[in-house]
Amino acid sequence: MSLLTSSVWSPISGGITTPNGFLAAGISAGLKPSGKKDLALLYAPDGACCSGTFTQSVTRAYCVDLCIDRLKASEGKIRAVVINSGHANACTGSRGKIDSEIITHELAKRLGLFDEEVLICSTGVIGEPIPVEKVNTHLDYLIKSLGKEAYHDAANAILTTDLQVKQIAYQAVLGGRRISIGGMAKGSGMIHPSMATMLSYITCDVGIDHILWSQMIKRVAESSFNSITVDGDTSTNDTFLAFASGSELDARYLSTLEEGLHLTAQYLAKAIARDGEGANCLLEIKVKGAQSDLDAHVMARTVASSSLVKTAIHGSDPNWGRIIAALGRAGIFFNINDVNLWIGPYEIFSNGKPLDFDRQIVSNFMKARLNGKYLIDDLITICVRVGTGKGSSTAWGCDLSDQYVRINADYTT
């Protein structure tokens, strides 16, 4: 995958602190036995406006409740987010609430903020409470580490089983004004959005009305974090927070701003799918010709989550029957005689009939990409036209490998 660009937005070196006024920190507070960085802080300028989307899980962690409640109470006036990795603090009973409140209270006190202006996100093993004392004794050091250059530390500190740091920055000039968007994310397993099992943060240095921003962020989440899957499991802690801060943007540039947010979020979402546990490629499923975008979305997601499609990809096997079977069980009606299917540039199935294609050539095409470099030449695209409708959608996933099983068979014990 080459980096997405548009006529307006260009990727630049940077991350979550690239937009004006945002600071970040990432330190080791001794939460992970490995000694790796495990505590991050994102600090937003006064006047920043924050919106978010969250896991739909019935068993969501208390930190998610806290984020939702405080975003609502403050109408988005959030100034700081602390993120701990290693302990999900989900399903920990009543102490889940108490621990989240203690940490945000201690942080707010030190930053001169109200408790309601501070959020907390946790990621790690479910059922594991946060070592609160360890976190609290490191808060002064965390705050002291805040800086413009520490975006990489923060993006590192939020990781768990991830192999790759996930961050990006885009820049554009809108109405003579230089605008930046920055983002960071984590996620590798328990990834099946609504939301994906992930934490994701985006910052932006323009001001925008809170309601408009919230609507924009919901649409951005749909085409990015809600369009990826690694293993079909939705997490208890999924959180996507997006901050806008600065002088207001002229209304005529709002759609261009949204385009930049889509680019940023899609990059992060694909980076998560590609870094799926045990993954060796980024799998892209495009569905066209459906009755509606929603129909296409459901079909694309179903194919991207099929274990049989994912193992076929892992085996460089152009086993198109599994793709058709996955489409067939998505619960959306279509006529098989209208179906065309491509793997990469190769047409495999046309108007309901298998074509006489060279299996070896297509298999070689897949095999080369399975050994491709992370987010550079590791993309396998499956495109399906299911009719003549105007609905289309894209979903992202990854191959299913023996390594996925090993990682997850051995995770806690």
Added chain:
Amino acid sequence: MSLLTSSVWSPISGGITTPNGFLAAGISAGLKPSGKKDLALLYAPDGACCSGTFTQSVTRAYCVDLCIDRLKASEGKIRAVVINSGHANACTGSRGKIDSEIITHELAKRLGLFDEEVLICSTGVIGEPIPVEKVNTHLDYLIKSLGKEAYHDAANAILTTDLQVKQIAYQAVLGGRRISIGGMAKGSGMIHPSMATMLSYITCDVGIDHILWSQMIKRVAESSFNSITVDGDTSTNDTFLAFASGSELDARYLSTLEEGLHLTAQYLAKAIARDGEGANCLLEIKVKGAQSDLDAHVMARTVASSSLVKTAIHGSDPNWGRIIAALGRAGIFFNINDVNLWIGPYEIFSNGKPLDFDRQIVSNFMKARLNGKYLIDDLITICVRVGTGKGSSTAWGCDLSDQYVRINADYTT
């Protein structure tokens, strides 16, 4: 798992031909490169009544259309079913229909039946047409092989990636009359019912009204074949056919008959789940205390299909957080403070709080069962109480192993 019994029904040695009047055959017609048996025939007595349930896939194979159409046209008066393994004849374009009709026509002619009295089921690789000539030149031999003792041959001939033959017979005395039920099934991958990816056949030597029989068969399918999952993928060819033949049963024994059908179907369903590709145990998920049986069914199925739960089982890892997370994303509301969870006899989580259990003891319990003997001492039960409602349900699945990935990464090429 010990064989299910009831006060009335006892398992006996036998299979699909145990009930009076039914004959079967299983031969090698050279369809499988391995030379293994690959063509089966089930022959029902005159007057037999047949009902079935079928895959819900939009891309179902033409043989499924044929079964549905002929069952309807004949009001269940079906006399023979031919089953070929190795070639699914799904997504093969217009020849799918033609080939299915040619084979059933040739068979009907030889058996002195109308075409409408003969069904065909196919299983194997999607997109592969049936080698029609090979089948037709073996039809005389297939018919000549029909016999009471050939039930084992038939149960063998319908297998594809299965490691185990799946068949059972039950017997009871109802109103002084000896009644038998027999069954056989195949299925190992692409198993996620509505229906499970499977072929399954049940015979029974009592007569019953066709409409009553159809209703009974639907209920039986729900608690058995629609309660198992191996990999979340629904097949294009799933078919469950059930025959009743003989003098009518007194109406007061109908519920006892249905009990026997449930026992038979559940045995076959569990045998499929346990023989899931790469599986090392039978996973049983019991959900109790839900608002309705349907709610409990959805929750049990969601846990049984979770890749993260299945890999944890494979790793003998009592990672209960993944079980709770899977429940949480099932789309059914419950209060986590009402949840209790057991793995085998060990309570792990009580009223919303993790208990301080000995991980090693529970892990050892799981490990012993992972090496257990097929359908004897290989059962791992997870029980979840989600509230005080009256709804309950059970789903079956298996662990997810590296072997599953290898089998499916290397299946066609």
